Amino acid sequence: MKHSFIDRFGDLDSPLHVLDARTKIVGFTALTVAALLIPAGNSGQFFAFFFFIAILAGISQIPLQYVVGRTAVILPFVLLAGLAAPYRGTQRWAWLAALLLRSTLCLLILVLLTNTSRFAEFLRGLRKLGCPRIMAVNLGFLYRYLFVLSDEIMRMRQARDCRRVGALGTISEMKILGSMLGTLMVRSFERADHMYHAMLSRGFSGEFPVAAPRRFSWRDLAFVSLVALFIAATFYL
C-alpha cells in the first residue's frame, strides 16, 4: 500500500536540507516568535517576512502547491475570529488582518521547518536540544509503526467495505468501527510485546541511530546569523 502523506519532502536535496536539524529548529522557531510579534498595521514588516520566507521556500524545493495549500488549515479559526470581529470596534479589520497574516506566516514557517529534514534527524536534533528521552522514544516508535498500523487500518477498511452492502444505520456503523478499533488495539498490544522482547534481545538503549548524522558547520552558522540579522533588521530599522 502507498504511504505518501508524511515526511514526503525530507529526502529532497537543497541548501536547507543540508543543515543540521538543531539549526533549523532554533532558526525557524525564532522566525515564528518574531512573526508573532509584528504589530498590527505594520504592513512593511509583514511584507518583509513574506518576502524572506518566499525566498527560503523557493530554495527548499518543496512544491509550491503543497506549501500554499497547507495554509488552508488556519481558515476555521480565522472564520471564528471573523465572527467575533464586530465586537471589536473600529480597529477590527486591522486586527483581523494582522491575525490572518501572522498565522499564515507561522504556518508557512512550520511547513518549511517540518519538511526540510528526515524525521530521524529531526528527532536527533530535538533530543540534543533537551527533549525528554521518553518523548523522543515515543515519537520514534510512532513514526516507525504508524505505517504498519495504517496499513492494517486500510486492510480492515477494505475488508469491511467488501462485506457490507449499501449504507447501514449510524449505530451499526459505530459498532463496526468500535470493533475494528478494538481489534487494532489488541493487535497493538501484542505487537508491543514482540517489540519488548526484540528490544531486550538487541540491547535497545533508547536512541534511534542515524546514518551519517549532520554536523554543525559553517552553513549552519551562516543560516543562524542570516535569520538573526533579518529579525534584527525588520524590528530595529
Add this chain to the structure above:
Amino acid sequence: MRDGLQFRPMHIPDGILTNRIALSLDALSGASILFASRRFKLELSARMIPIMGVLSAFIFAAQMLNFPVFGGTSGHLVGGALLGIMLGPMAGLLTMATVVVAQALFLQDGGLLALGANIFNIGAITVFSGSAVFRLLGAEQASGRRLALAGFVAGWFSMVLSASACAFQLALSNAVPLGIGLTAMGGYHAVIGVAEGALTAGVISFLHKVRPDLLHRDFTPGFKLVDWAGGLVLVAIPLVVLVLAGSSGLPDPLQSLLAGPSSIADAAVSPLLSNRNQDLYRVLGYLALFALFAAIFLAVRWIRNRKGAS
C-alpha cells in the same frame, strides 16, 4: 490516506492566541510532560515503553479513520479518554502529547508556539477527564452495560471539556468572545462527542470481551501526596499568570524583550487599513500576497535550477 482537505477544529494554529496565553500554556504542558517522564524513569518498567509507542501510533492512525457526521463534515476518534482509561493519566498524557506533537510536525495541524495549548486541550484534558470520570463512575471492575455507559460518558465529557478549554483560551486571548466560542466549539463537540463516547464504549466493551486482562491491569504508579502537591503548584502558576496578568494592560513579556521602536501595541493602526469601505481590496490584497509569494518562490527556484543544470 487523508482524503482531501480535512479540518481539525481543535488544533489551534499560531497567531490566534496571544503570546502570553500561548507561552503560559507551553510552560504548563512542558512542565507536566517533564513531571510525567520523571515519574516514568523512577518507577516504571521498560515494558511500558513499546506499549506507549505503539499506542501513540494507533491513536494517530485511528484519527485518520473518518466517519460522516452531518452536513458533509466528518469526525474521528480522538482517543484521549480511551488512553486515560487504558493506561492511566501519566502514561496516557505522554502518549497523547506524542500524538499532538507528531500531528504538528507531520501534518502542520496546530502551531509551534501553540503546541502547549494543543497538548493541554487535546492531551491533558481529555486524558485526565476521561480517566477521572471513568473512575468516579466506579467502572473499573464493571462489565456489560455499565462498563459501556461509563465509557460513553467519559468519552463525551472529555470532548466537551476540551472544546470548552479551547473556547476559554480563545476568549482570554481576546480572539473570540466566550459566548460565541462556547456555543460554536462546545456545541459542535457536544455532537461529535456522542460519536467519541460511542467509540470509546465500543472499544472498551470489545476489549472486555476479548482481552479483559488488558483492561484491568494497572500499569502506572498511583498518585501520591507529593504528586498532588506538585500538580497543584503546576496548575496554579499558569492560572495566576493567566488570570492576574492575562486581562491587565501589562506589556507582553516577549514584546518587552524585543522592545524596538516599532513594537507598539496592536492598537496603533496605520490610516491605510482603518477605512472600513475597502473590504474587497483587503481580500484581493491578501490573495495578491500569495501571488507575490508564488512569484518569488518560482523565481528563486528557476534561478537555482538553471544554475544546477549548467
